[in-house]
Amino acid sequence: KAGVTQTPRYLIKTRGQQVTLSCSPISGHRSVSWYQQTPGQGLQFLFEYFSETQRNKGNFPGRFSGRQFSNSRSEMNVSTLELGDSALYLCASIRGDTFGSGTRLTVV
Amino acid sequence: ILNVEQSPQSLHVQEGDSTNFTCSFPSSNFYALHWYRWETAKSPEALFVMTLNGDEKKKGRISATLNTKEGYSYLYIKGSQPEDSATYLCAYPSGGSYIPTFGRGTSLIVHP
Numbered sequence: 001k002a003g004v005t006q007t008p009r010y011l012i013k014t015r016g017q018q019v020t021l022s023c024s025p026i027s028g029h030r031s032v033s034w035y036q037q038t039p040g041q042g043l044q045f046l047f048e049y050f051s052e053t054q055r056n057k058g059n060f061p062g063r064f065s066g067r068q069f070s071n072s073r074s075e076m077n078v079s080t081l082e083l084g085d086s087a088l089y090l091c092a093s094i095r096g097d098t099f100g101s102g103t104r105l106t107v108v
Numbered sequence: 109i110l111n112v113e114q115s116p117q118s119l120h121v122q123e124g125d126s127t128n129f130t131c132s133f134p135s136s137n138f139y140a141l142h143w144y145r146w147e148t149a150k151s152p153e154a155l156f157v158m159t160l161n162g163d164e165k166k167k168g169r170i171s172a173t174l175n176t177k178e179g180y181s182y183l184y185i186k187g188s189q190p191e192d193s194a195t196y197l198c199a200y201p202s203g204g205s206y207i208p209t210f211g212r213g214t215s216l217i218v219h220p
Binding site: 004042043044045048055056057058090092095096097098099100101102 | 142144150151152153154197199201205206207208209210211212213
C-alpha cells in the first residue's frame with residue numbers, strides 16, 4: 001500500500017509570505033496529524049484532523065492552520081512567515097503510526 | 109506543558125554491545141507512551157505503543173518496558189548493530205486530549 005505522501009519535499013520562502021503544505025495519508029486512513037521539527041525545540045505536535053474536523057491542536061500561533069478534505073488529504077498553511085518557521089514539517093497517519101518524508105521549509 | 113525527559117542525550121557503543129535508555133513522563137493521567145526510531149534522512153518509524161503498566165513489548169532485538177506508576181519507560185537494544193544507529197524518541201500523549209509531547213531523543217551511534 002502507498003505510504004504517507006507529503007509535497008513538496010523542499011520549499012524556500014521569504015519572510016512575510018505564506019505557504020501551504022500537503023499531506024495524503026495512507027489510503028483508508030482518516031486521521032492526519034502534523035508536526036514541526038526544529039533543532040531548538042525538537043519535534044512538536046501542531047494539530048490533528050479526523051474526518052475533516054480538527055480534533056486537537058498544539059501550542060502554536062494562529063498563523064498555523066490546517067484543513068482536511070473529504071478524501072482525507074490535509075493541507076497545512078502558515079501565513080506571514082517568520083525566520084523561526086524554518087523547519088521540517090512532518091505529517092503522519094493515525095496519530096503517528098506512519099510518517100511521511102516531510103517538507104523542509106526554509107524561510108529567508 | 110508536560111515534561112518528557114529522555115536520557116542519555118547521546119550514546120556511543122560498540123557493535124555487539126547491549127544498551128538501554130530511559131524516557132520519563134508525568135505519572136498522573138497516563139494514556140499511552142510511544143517509542144520511535146528516527147534515522148538520519150528518513151522519517152520517524154513507530155516502534156512501540158505502550159499502554160498498560162508492566163507492559164513489555166519486543167521487536168527483534170529491541171524491547172521496551174513501561175512503569176506508569178513511577179513514570180518511566182526503558183528501551184533496550186540487545187547486541188547493537190551499526191544499522192541501529194538512530195535517534196530514539198518517546199512521545200507522551202496525556203489523557204484527556206491527544207496532544208503528544210515528545211522527548212528530545214537519545215542519539216545512538218553503534219561503531220563497527
